[in-house]
Each structure stands twice: as structure tokens, then as C-alpha cells.
Amino acid sequence: MKVNLDDFRQTEDPECIFSTMIPLKRKKVSQPVSQQNDTCTFPHVSIFILERKMGTSRRAFLTRLGRSKGFLIRETYSSSITHVVSENNSGDEVQAWLDNQTERDASSSVHLLDIRWFTESMEAGHPITVQDRHILKVNPKPNGDPSAMQMKSYACQRRTPLKHHNSFLTEALEILSQNAEYNDNEGRSVAFRRAASVLKALPHRVKTIEDLRCLPCLGDHSQRVIKEILEDGSSREVESTRQSEQFQTMKALTGIFGVGVRTADRWFREGLRSPDDLIRTGQQLNRAQQAGLQYYDDLQKPVTKAEADVISDIVEKAVHAVLPGAEIQLMGGFRRGKEVGHDVDFLITHPEEGKEEGLMPKITNWLEEQGLLLYQKTTRNSYLEKMDGPARPPNNMDRFERCFSIFKLQKSAVRCKSNSTASVEDVSRGGENERPSEHHSEESGWRAVRVDLVVSPYSQFAFATLGWTGSKLFERELRRWAGQEKHMSLSSHALYDSKQNLYLRAKTEEEIFAYLGLEFIPPSERNA
């Protein structure tokens, strides 16, 4: 193995190491966290110290100690590593970690070693020969489906198609996830959702509990539920949850636009059970909730792709009318290839940075003049790039200029579009003559549709695109991967490298996956 000692020359300028990473406007002048080796006496032994269960400060101490003795110790894992050293980890744990490394060259062999090899080498003053007692024991994987054995543990490392083979199990697990969310138990909710997501990525239908061996993210509870469904056809816990008054009420009340879990739970405890109960008891409602109640039946109905396409045409027309050259992209579930959704999401930008400022009110005015909006609330862009990185813990709410709206969609336009002859003029004409009606009936020529519009500065567009494509679990796993595996912080605005104290710029989603050391997953396979 050839080692280029220039790689390890100490540098004062972080830009030298990461030429593709553009530093902050005012660059931090402090030393990068990771000092490189001054001198390296044993270049044939390339060491990586695993931080897992060891902690940052001990790892930093051991790194300094080793380097002072001329050992080659790398900050990041790559295929050139020959010795992985860890403390208090089992061989299986280190192997699982290694399997997750995309930089890994599967053909090269690497020593997985206990810390004893390192300390003994320190004492000896040179890398000692690896002996049996240094080697972490890795249990051979049980024979099973080879594809199941390769299942990665983060959803953002896997391909999850829209259609899969295990809905009979995932729907049940998702009921339990939903119920945990209604009970404000986020940890439990995510655990069930992760379990469901693993089953969605399986290339076959689960037939026996044996098929689950070797799969990550399946806790005892999920396994119990799956076992019961496989053996009895259904799970008592899932069925009683589904039928429970609390579950049904929470589902109905959180189904109202503008109503979250907290509010729904308060109403449930006050004895309210349905949207009608809110009207009957004269509950205080905000403007969003009033609209939510008024268009409840329509908003319960799934939005079809054909409807989303008609709305795309309208939004494009509106945006180009007020800002020529702006770009519009259909986001969310429809970008992932879904045929129906609960709303339609759009991301809007302009290639000239700054042109997008103040765009949203112009769009909504245009739409309102055409009589196409039943409701809208715009929030302003409040994102500020902080020099010393994003706040901790990272706030997952994004801060783009954003419009939550309810569109008035002419059904005739959708029929025309399905026959692929509609013009936007056809689409908006009906809206001019009809006013939103309190008593919107089935026979009316229009329906209400939830639409989210988001405006992003061009420099953040790739991050916004990634953040608004979903699925929600895929996004969550991307952020978890970034933080736990890469010491980075990902949001819909930026990617920040906490080791180098740098924002990493990207023009495409592909670049962001590459920074994160992940294989690129196309939108249609992000249905985690």
C-alpha cells in the first residue's frame, strides 16, 4: 500500500484539505479539530480508532498519544485503513459498524482489534504483531436469505420502493406507531415506524418468523406483533387499538387541518369525539382550524396525481406571471411516485439568488385574484446561517418562506387534464364566478385541496429538494445518519460539518449524498 506522507502535513488552512468545501463567509481561523500526523514512522499500519462507546475525548487522547509515537492514525474511515481499534465493543458490533461504511472495500481485509493491541503497541513503541487475543471475535452470520443479511440499519442506506411485499405487516406496525404518536410517545412511534420500514425494503413477503433473523430495527414488541399476524392472521393489540375510541377520535380530530396531537388530545379528554362535536359545542377555533372544519370532507379525500398535475400547471402559471425565470418543482409523495397524497407540495426558487425574496405574497395575490384560494397563511423566511454552525440540538423545523393553503380546484379541469387538453385558462375560469360556499356539497363543480408552497434561495435549493422529498422517516434517518455517523448536521437549508466547522455547499442531491458517504437513492426509492 502506498502512503503519501504529504496527506499528513499539518495545514493551517482547512480549505487546503477540503477544496470542495466552501468555508463560512467569515472563515473560522481556529485550528481544525483534527490535527494530522507531524511525522509518521510506521506508514504500513493505518489505524482507525472507533469512537463508539469510547467517547470523543478519550479517542482524541489516544490519537494524540499514538501520533506522538509516530503511528499513522486516520480521522475518518477509508478503504486504506488496516487496523480498526475499539474499546468495549463486541466483534459483532464493530463488524456491523464496518458493514455500514460506504468507503469500505469489501475485498480488502482489515484487523478488528481490541484496545489491548493499541496499548501494547504504545508500550512497545511500534505496531506489534496481531495475535489471537487482540482480535475481536465476529460470529458467522446464520444462513438465510442473502438479501436479508445485507439489510442496512439506516433507512437512508436502503432502497425502499413504493410498492412492496409486506403491507399486511407494515400497516399493523404503523397503527401502533400512529397510536404511540397520539400518546405523545415519540421514541416508541419511531421504533414501530423503523420496523415497518425494514419490511418495506424486503424483496419478498415474510412467511415465517425465521425470515426476520438478521434484520435490523426489529424490537421485541414488533417481533411479537409480526409473529402473531403470521400465526393467527391478525394481532389482538393492533385490532383493539384500531377499534379503540381514543384512536378513532384522535384520528378524526388530527385529521382536521390545523389541529395537532396536543389539541386533539385535550378535546378528547373533554369528551369531544368528532369534528361535528366541535361545531356543536362551539369550540374556539383559529382561522386554520375553521377552514379545516369547513372543508373537512374534501380534505379527507386523497388527492390524485391527475389533480396534483392540474395544480402544478396553476402554480407554474402563477409563479411565472409574477417572476419570470423562476423554477417550480413538485415535491413530497408525488415526487416519490405516489399516485395519491394528502396534499400537494411545491418548491420554488430562482437561479438568481435574491430574486426569490418576497415572492410568496406575489404568488398568493395572483392566485387570490383568480379566485383559486380558499385559505392561505404565509410565514416569512427566518433562516439565518450562523457562523458557528446550526443550533444544537438541530432544529428540524425549516424556516423557509412558506404558504399553507387550500386550493379551490375545478373538477372539470381535472377531467380535461386527464384527457390532456386542459389549459390553465380553463382551470382558473370557474374560480372567478364561484365564491367559496359554506355548504360545499358533493354536486359542486370543485373540491378543496391542501397545497404547500415553499420558496428557497437558489444556494439552498438542493438541501430543500432533499428535505421536501421525504418520506418523513427517510428524512429523519438522513439527519440521524449525518449526526451519529458523520458528525454533521443536516437540515433543509444546509449541511454543516462539525469536525471541520464548515458548511458544505451543494448544487445537487447527489452531492449531498456523497458528502454524507451514502450511495445516492433516487426519490422513487425513498419510500421508507
Ligand code: UTP
Ligand atoms: P408531507 O407531509 O406532505 O408528506 O411532507 P408526503 O410524503 O408528501 O405524503 P402525503 O401524501 O402528502 O401524506 C412532504 C415532505 O416535506 C417535509 C417532510 O419531511 C416530507 O418529507 N416537510 C413537511 C418538512 O420538511 N417540513 C414541514 O414542515 C413539512
Ligand code: MN
Ligand atoms: Mn405531501
